[in-house]
Amino acid sequence: xxxxxxxxxxxxxxxxxxxxxxxxxxxxxxxxxxxxxxxxxxxxxxxxxxxxxxxxxxxxxxxxxxxxxxxxxxxxxxxxxxxxxxxxxxxxxxxxxxxxxxxxxxxxxxxxxxxxxxxxxxxxxxxxxxxxxxxxxxxxxxxxxxxxxxxxxxxxxxxxxxxxxxxxxxxxxxxxxxxxxxxxxxxxxxxxxxxxxxxxxxxxxxxxxxxxxxxxxxxxxxxxxxxxxxxxxxxxxxxxxxxxxxxxxxxxxxxxxxxxxxxxxxxxxxxxxxxxxxxxxxxxxxxxxxxxxxxxxxxxxxxxxxxxxxxxxx
Numbered sequence: 001x002x003x004x005x006x007x008x009x010x011x012x013x014x015x016x017x018x019x020x021x022x023x024x025x026x027x028x029x030x031x032x033x034x035x036x037x038x039x040x041x042x043x044x045x046x047x048x049x050x051x052x053x054x055x056x057x058x059x060x061x062x063x064x065x066x067x068x069x070x071x072x073x074x075x076x077x078x079x080x081x082x083x084x085x086x087x088x089x090x091x092x093x094x095x096x097x098x099x100x101x102x103x104x105x106x107x108x109x110x111x112x113x114x115x116x117x118x119x120x121x122x123x124x125x126x127x128x129x130x131x132x133x134x135x136x137x138x139x140x141x142x143x144x145x146x147x148x149x150x151x152x153x154x155x156x157x158x159x160x161x162x163x164x165x166x167x168x169x170x171x172x173x174x175x176x177x178x179x180x181x182x183x184x185x186x187x188x189x190x191x192x193x194x195x196x197x198x199x200x201x202x203x204x205x206x207x208x209x210x211x212x213x214x215x216x217x218x219x220x221x222x223x224x225x226x227x228x229x230x231x232x233x234x235x236x237x238x239x240x241x242x243x244x245x246x247x248x249x250x251x252x253x254x255x256x257x258x259x260x261x262x263x264x265x266x267x268x269x270x271x272x273x274x275x276x277x278x279x280x281x282x283x284x285x286x287x288x289x290x291x292x293x294x295x296x297x298x299x300x301x302x303x304x305x306x307x308x309x310x311x312x313x314x
Contacts, residue, residue: 028057029150030060031061031157036067037065038067040087052140068090083108106127109127145164145165151168155208174262177255203221205262
């Protein structure tokens with residue numbers, strides 16, 4: 001299989017790494033969460049939210065207050081407000097006062113019956129009603145991610161949000177590559193576009209799961225490029241059989257291939273990536289190559305000695 005390196009210009013790699021650097025910087029963006037606990041809040045919900053919102057870095061801060069009829073206003077830098085309750089006489093007025101602050105407010109309860117005044121989600125007010133912790137975390141993660149531009153920062157700090165954030169990244173990239181495969185008609189030109197999108201996806205996913213832009217990312221980028229080449233070969237083979245539907249085939253393979261690649265990377269990152277053993281093997285291999293090169297150099301120098309002496313004698 002011929003690798004079309006000429007189709008992977010250096011500026012494209014630089015742009016992909018810029019995306020990764022931007023994602024890394026975004027993961028360090030400060031995030032602020034305000035939590036208001038109603039006197040009626042169930043202990044299970046309080047415990048679940050307490051466990052979920054333990055910051056993993058110093059860039060995140062969670063502020064906790066008691067919910068009162070006239071609650072303490074959230075600070076101006078607050079990204080999202082959470083209200084834990086089981087319904088109370090003061091709840092509606094208190095929530096309305098919090099909404100005025102401008103940050104999105106999510107009321108968390110066990111049942112929607114306990115919060116009858118919220119009939120539908122809006123950009124600034126919503127309800128998460130869940131009877132079990134897993135459903136609560138999943139619904140809350142999606143609710144917050146839909147209302148903030150700090151996806152990577154929230155996911156890097158609060159692990160329960162990482163799966164939802166990764167799904168958004170993977171789905172967006174897969175749809176973009178599906179469109180690229182369908183709409184780009186110049187032979188071979190869609191390969192670098194898709195590859196750079198996939199590299200950017202890998203770097204964003206790494207940042208979302210708390211991994212920095214380090215040399216170890218090179219392993220993953222190499223795997224992404226290799227997978228892209230395999231998808232390209234598969235696309236060519238199938239398109240050769242159905243030339244009239246080639247653009248559809250390219251789009252489907254590009255989209256679903258990228259999605260599978262992204263989900264595999266997300267699963268990999270979720271299992272605490274450790275490249276220690278691989279790094280040691282690479283270092284050992286590099287040292288062996290250097291030692292062999294030094295030995296060859298010494299032999300060449302030794303063989304040049306007598307020749308140089310002979311030439312001087314002449």
